[in-house]
Amino acid sequence: MPGPLEGVLVVDLTRVLAGPFATMMMADLGARVIKVERPGTGDDSRGYGPYVEGRSMYFARVNRGKESVALDLKDPANRSVLDELVDRADVLVENFRPGVMDRLGLGPETLRARNPGLVYCSISGFGQTGPLRGRQAYDTVVQAASGLMSVTGFPGGPPVKPGAPFGDLSAALYAFGAICAALVDRHRTGRGARIDIAMFDCLVSLVEGAGLYWLADGTDPGPIGNAHYSITPFDAFSAADRQIIICAANDELFGRLLAAMGREDLAEMPQYASNLSRTQHRDLLKDELEGTLRKRQADDWLALLTRAGVPCGPISTIAEALGSEQTEQRHMVVTVDGWRQPGNPMKSDRTQEPVGSGPAPDLDEQGAALRREFGRPAQ
Amino acid sequence: MPGPLEGVLVVDLTRVLAGPFATMMMADLGARVIKVERPGTGDDSRGYGPYVEGRSMYFARVNRGKESVALDLKDPANRSVLDELVDRADVLVENFRPGVMDRLGLGPETLRARNPGLVYCSISGFGQTGPLRGRQAYDTVVQAASGLMSVTGFPGGPPVKPGAPFGDLSAALYAFGAICAALVDRHRTGRGARIDIAMFDCLVSLVEGAGLYWLADGTDPGPIGNAHYSITPFDAFSAADRQIIICAANDELFGRLLAAMGREDLAEMPQYASNLSRTQHRDLLKDELEGTLRKRQADDWLALLTRAGVPCGPISTIAEALGSEQTEQRHMVVTVDGWRQPGNPMKSDRTQEPVGSGPAPDLDEQGAALRREFGRPAQ
Numbered sequence: 001m002p003g004p005l006e007g008v009l010v011v012d013l014t015r016v017l018a019g020p021f022a023t024m025m026m027a028d029l030g031a032r033v034i035k036v037e038r039p040g041t042g043d044d045s046r047g048y049g050p051y052v053e054g055r056s057m058y059f060a061r062v063n064r065g066k067e068s069v070a071l072d073l074k075d076p077a078n079r080s081v082l083d084e085l086v087d088r089a090d091v092l093v094e095n096f097r098p099g100v101m102d103r104l105g106l107g108p109e110t111l112r113a114r115n116p117g118l119v120y121c122s123i124s125g126f127g128q129t130g131p132l133r134g135r136q137a138y139d140t141v142v143q144a145a146s147g148l149m150s151v152t153g154f155p156g157g158p159p160v161k162p163g164a165p166f167g168d169l170s171a172a173l174y175a176f177g178a179i180c181a182a183l184v185d186r187h188r189t190g191r192g193a194r195i196d197i198a199m200f201d202c203l204v205s206l207v208e209g210a211g212l213y214w215l216a217d218g219t220d221p222g223p224i225g226n227a228h229y230s231i232t233p234f235d236a237f238s239a240a241d242r243q244i245i246i247c248a249a250n251d252e253l254f255g256r257l258l259a260a261m262g263r264e265d266l267a268e269m270p271q272y273a274s275n276l277s278r279t280q281h282r283d284l285l286k287d288e289l290e291g292t293l294r295k296r297q298a299d300d301w302l303a304l305l306t307r308a309g310v311p312c313g314p315i316s317t318i319a320e321a322l323g324s325e326q327t328e329q330r331h332m333v334v335t336v337d338g339w340r341q342p343g344n345p346m347k348s349d350r351t352q353e354p355v356g357s358g359p360a361p362d363l364d365e366q367g368a369a370l371r372r373e374f375g376r377p378a379q
Numbered sequence: 380m381p382g383p384l385e386g387v388l389v390v391d392l393t394r395v396l397a398g399p400f401a402t403m404m405m406a407d408l409g410a411r412v413i414k415v416e417r418p419g420t421g422d423d424s425r426g427y428g429p430y431v432e433g434r435s436m437y438f439a440r441v442n443r444g445k446e447s448v449a450l451d452l453k454d455p456a457n458r459s460v461l462d463e464l465v466d467r468a469d470v471l472v473e474n475f476r477p478g479v480m481d482r483l484g485l486g487p488e489t490l491r492a493r494n495p496g497l498v499y500c501s502i503s504g505f506g507q508t509g510p511l512r513g514r515q516a517y518d519t520v521v522q523a524a525s526g527l528m529s530v531t532g533f534p535g536g537p538p539v540k541p542g543a544p545f546g547d548l549s550a551a552l553y554a555f556g557a558i559c560a561a562l563v564d565r566h567r568t569g570r571g572a573r574i575d576i577a578m579f580d581c582l583v584s585l586v587e588g589a590g591l592y593w594l595a596d597g598t599d600p601g602p603i604g605n606a607h608y609s610i611t612p613f614d615a616f617s618a619a620d621r622q623i624i625i626c627a628a629n630d631e632l633f634g635r636l637l638a639a640m641g642r643e644d645l646a647e648m649p650q651y652a653s654n655l656s657r658t659q660h661r662d663l664l665k666d667e668l669e670g671t672l673r674k675r676q677a678d679d680w681l682a683l684l685t686r687a688g689v690p691c692g693p694i695s696t697i698a699e700a701l702g703s704e705q706t707e708q709r710h711m712v713v714t715v716d717g718w719r720q721p722g723n724p725m726k727s728d729r730t731q732e733p734v735g736s737g738p739a740p741d742l743d744e745q746g747a748a749l750r751r752e753f754g755r756p757a758q
Contacts (some may be wrong), residue, residue, distance in 0.1 A: 004563060016628070025556065044628060047655070050595035051595075058588075058591060061591065078382075083702060103478060103685055127705075130704070131705060132705045138626035140613060141690050142623045144694040145692050148542055150694060152542035156609040158622070159615065161604075162543075164530075164582075164586050165588070174725055177556040181559045181728065184383060184562045185383030185385070188661070191729065193729045195727045196726040198709065200706075201709050201724035208720055210697050215720065215721075217717075227542075231426040231517075234517065236519070245520050245523045261460050275757065296637065311515035311516060313516075313520040313521075313523055320585060320589055325509070339594075340757075341591075342583055342585075345576065345581045345583070346556065346574065347574065348574045348575075353421050
């Protein structure tokens with residue numbers, strides 16, 4: 001099955017993670033993605049671990065299913081291959097620092113004048129506009145700048161970076177969505193688009209609860225551990241042996257929780273009568289609940305609460321999560337060219353399962369064929 | 380400007396966050412989104428804070444620009460309105476527990492038989508298949524199940540939930556992208572799609588570095604604080620007064636960092652000669668760098684490193700991030716109907732800036748008009 005993006009030609013001028021992840025999603029869904037790399041060393045991420053048999057698994061995952069051509073963008077012969085690629089492409093994605101594409105003569109005005117249907121997407125740390133536009137940015141710089149690290153962790157503790165690079169990854173996801181929306185628009189209007197994705201904007205849009213409180217009343221919320229800014233009880237709670245997650249997100253679920261725990265006494269107390277009031281008395285309620293939860297083992301509570309219809313669960317390790325039966329049945333670990341990788345979560349009856357991408361390319365692996373396909377006759 | 384999804388009609392049967400965030404993205408880009416709510420109380424999130432003037436800002440943000448109709452799906456007259464809506468819709472999004480839509484007679488086979496072009500997207504905690512499909516799930520249950528909490532925080536410390544609800548939000552972003560890709564496919568083939576997004580799958584696809592190490596060699600990595608699994612130095616470092624972020628993601632940037640710090644001596648040491656080797660000696664290198672960084676103030680280092688072209692930055696609070704000049708110039712805080720909200724990060728010359736959505740609807744606010752528009756004559 002070719003996938004929903006069959007027939008879409010993507011010129012991929014991206015490196016490291018945010019850009020390559022976005023174009024991997026396009027390849028997973030059937031687009032043809034041609035990765036243009038710097039001659040000699042190629043994408044920096046070819047040097048990022050983990051390594052298996054001398055190959056970077058970091059690179060292999062986010063570049064699966066792509067073709068690679070090494071082009072020196074300042075060399076005229078190489079450049080004519082790129083020009084032809086760009087003129088025939090549906091989508092161009094780049095994640096250079098703002099200004100670099102213009103200096104290379106590859107700015108959006110130039111390329112869209114030649115190919116008006118082109119969807120031209122830039123991904124950068126802080127965007128193409130604003131006082132911080134020129135700042136060099138990698139994931140952690142932006143996770144820190146967005147306020148996200150300041151609201152991850154425990155009150156009084158140090159700022160914490162989430163265990164996944166959400167600065168890069170959220171930009172990849174937003175870029176993928178914006179590109180596909182632009183392709184929908186182009187089908188209707190014939191017009192391409194100039195898309196400008198900033199990792200900083202993406203995280204600002206996602207800090208959600210903490211951000212909403214500041215916007216509502218100027219309260220800088222700070223971290224609240226594993227609790228929820230707006231919903232209570234919704235947290236990690238200590239049982240006798242270890243922590244479990246309980247999410248009682250409305251009055252009905254809260255009632256079920258209290259009944260299952262034999263703590264109906266709490267239902268009588270006015271401070272726990274509504275979600276809003278429970279959230280105002282979050283710490284007090286947690287102490288009350290843990291007073292009971294600590295009397296039994298986590299597994300006992302999970303079985304009991306699950307039977308009672310209360311959303312709950314264990315805190316899994318990576319091995320438990322990725323090695324689970326659920327992960328296997330959902331094809332969320334796949335084997336591409338002999339190596340295990342995370343699969344494609346966009347499950348659809350129009351998309352091949354498990355993801356059918358080929359392996360990531362060696363540097364310039366399809367270079368000779370692509371130079372023939374996109375070569376222009378000498379002038 | 381109407382936006383790239385102009386003309387797309389979305390029936391929105393979602394509640395709380397993952398689903399409503401996905402359909403908010405569609406509304407921000409110009410789709411018409413009709414939110415079907417339970418009569419009486421409507422979406423649970425109408426009861427989630429923060430509140431301003433008696434209105435939930437949580438609800439107001441993720442439901443901006445939508446129309447609301449309250450329908451009892453078990454009542455025949457109400458049901459005929461929904462049936463007509465579904466027959467005319469381009470997209471349906473729902474986030475009930477797996478099985479509920481089928482029991483309501485609204486399963487994908489039924490609806491797609493009547494409307495073959497329909498893009499039918501389900502969002503759930505663990506997906507429509509697999510042993511955990513029936514599990515009730517809210518964000519924290521899935522953040523814990525995916526392994527993400529186990530790799531957030533410091534070695535030896537408790538598991539930490541990232542400060543934003545990435546279980547819901549990553550599902551929203553993947554759903555939005557998958558829906559738009561399906562609309563591209565439909566333009567070409569005339570066929571709709573049946574999309575199945577699981578919050579669990581989404582996070583499994585994003586645990587990235589930690590997941591790749593486990594997949595590569597079975598090492599369950601555990602949390603590594605603010606460091607990076609694959610790149611070094613790439614962390615929060617202590618200066619004399621507070622922490623700063625430094626990301627030297629390749630040999631050239633590492634060389635610049637050492638030169639700017641006057642620590643060229645480290646460049647001579649074989650254990651720091653490559654990114655791979657630096658990552659194997661991460662703690663040792665951090666001690667060396669902090670030995671020097673602690674001698675000066677954070678602001679001094681940030682100025683010096685920025686001049687030297689080393690990616691770096693401060694750790695901002697939410698107030699600093701959302702109140703910044705960059706955020707303002709990028710329209711990442713917008714005022715909708717008098718209330719401040721995060722803006723739309725999918726910047727494009729085909730999308731209105733700042734986001735032009737109307738306010739979130741009161742329960743059944745457009746109910747009368749929608750019953751007229753989609754009412755069927757009595758049989």
